[in-house]
Amino acid sequence: MLDLADDLRRWLAEEREFAVATVVSVGGSAPRGPGAALAVDRDGTVIGSVSGGCVEGAVYDLCGEALADGRARTERFGYSDEDAFAVGLTCGGTIEVLVTPVGAGSPVRPVLESALTHLSGGGPGALAWVTDGPADLLGRALLVRPDGTYEGGLGGAAELDRAAAAASGLLDAGRTGTVTVGPGADAYCACRPALFVQSSVPPPRMIVFGAIDFAAALVRVGKFLGHHVTVCDARPVFATRARFPEADEVVVDWPHRYLRTTRTDARTVLCVLTHDAKFDVPLLEVALGLPVAYVGAMGSRRTHTDRLRRLREAGVGERALSRLRSPIGLDLGARTPEETALSIAAEIVAARHGGTGAPLTTTAAPIHREGRAAPAAA
Template sequence: MLDLAEELHRWMEEGRAFAVATVVAVGGSAPRGPGAALAVDSEGTVIGSVSGGCVEGAVYDLCVQALQNGETVVERFGYSDEDAFAVGLTCGGVIDIMVTPVGTDAPARPVLRSALSAAARNEPTAVARVVRGPAELLGRPLVVRSDKGYEGGLGGHPELDRTAASEARALLDAGRTGTVELSADGSRCPGGLTLLVEARVPPPRMIVFGAVDFAAALVRVGKFLGYHVTVCDARPVFATEARFPEADDVVVDWPHRYLRGTTTDARTVLCVLTHDAKFDVPLLETALRMPVAFVGALGSRRTHADRDRRLREAGLTDAELARLRSPIGLDLGARTPEETALSIAAEIVATRRGGTGTPLTGSGTPIHHEEETDGAATSPGPWGRSTVPMRSSVPSLR
């Protein structure tokens, strides 16, 4: 739901009734992960996607039905040899989708409106909803924001709300969307209730050091991937907004000084394109000791060898140097700035998602890698592949 925050908030402000279909769990090879959403308003307007097209038609019908009867349901879609292109996932995976109506007088509407408004403003926001449990609890929202309180509730025991808020805050702090298993009274216990926690946090940062032609291309790719992109260079004649109109920020400063003073986190990507020792060495000496997601540096293998020697002389350890991606980028045979930017972006994605960078053709490796969890509260879903059609409502736990 939160991945459609801007559009859904606009629908809220316009007084539209709508239904939201949200992927709540996946198994095997599935096009989109938990939190992906599709919404349909009372006029039949559609936004978003839950499967890249595989089951959109059937999900649309479920949304229309939910608008008519006001009921929240969870449906499972899997591969079907007989009817794969009608309602099945042609990729062979399994997805569970929750469809929730949000009428103009729905009790949960004010809570969801607050969450969507905050998310649309890029404020850290998490929405927890029951996706497996008693039918009367399905879809009820509990919203956690950047403060310590919460809004709404799951409709059960007060301890359940407090525990759900605590789990949602943990995922919000990590910037992750995932599922949480709870017992009905709020204690952690698989087999009770399952919550989907959707987290929306400000976009991760990409900081590009070096105001060169390659940087201009990388800015465009970084924005396409959803990063907040900053270009930093100590030379004011090159670091200008006119040269980098698509960058969110253009900073004139010595790179290492700027990096030491700016805000970064575990999602931040640092791309060093200067390949000049007077900039690179102090910058990388700082970067490789910071808990960021990715540090890469442009340059030839000769440049890398000289850079490695200088960094060792500066006191960096083998473990710290092992974090450096240099020469930056995957081997695509890139020549132009645009091709080089693509190769850099490909390595960033592969590092983030656990990919190998090898061609999928003939590799036999999984197309969709399961992401590592950095907390006890995330799960990609318990289902493997299926060769039979699956479209059944999740039963209530009584």
């Protein structure tokens, strides 16, 4: 839904009444992932998409029904071999959609307005929707902040008052997904409400060490993938804004010294393109001790063997060395800087989602799969 933030904020400012349909779960292959949304106002104006066209008509009708009776509902769509004319996904997967009316007096309206303002303005947080539980709470929403505070009316149920803590777990990892809220000691019923939590956090960092021509191509690909990209090199003549106009930051500093002081987290990717032992070894000593998502280093296989020897001599253990992606990138036969950047980006994506990097024609695993859990913070 957050991709519709600007339009929905405008609708709220114009005091429009509308219903919003959000994909809250996906099974198998599906065109859009969790969080994709479609909204319909009283005049029938539509924004967004939940399926790339497969079930848009049916979801449009559900939005109209929700506006008419003021009730939230969930609906599951899948592929039907028995009925060729049934509404479903031609790709064979399933999606579950939550449809929530946002009328003039809806308790969701102030929460949604606050959430869209906060999150679209760059503030970290999560928008959590009740997708299963007591009927009167279905479709209710919470804005959860990183400090654990939250906004939203949830009827005072003890189970749902703990929803902020449950949602915070996904928010801390920067993940979007569903979480079930278990009853506590003060619970007055045995229901276990489910929440769909859509996290909004700053973009993941990509730090590229080495101001070379391959770095310029990798900066462009990194930005395309949604990273905040920093280029770092100790040589001021090469690390210039003119050479890397698309980078978010260009830093002149010794790579290992910069990495020790800059912010990293479990989503950060580190790409070492310096290709020089006096930079590589001290940098990788630091990098392999950080709980980041990816550490890759450029170089030939001979360079890689020499680099491992130097790192072992510096005291880096085998467990840490096993995290190093070197030579960096997938085997695409890349030659140009752009092709090499593509091979590096492909390896980063595969590492993030647990992909193999093999051609899909040679594999039988699902095309779309759940990503691996983020590394735990040290």
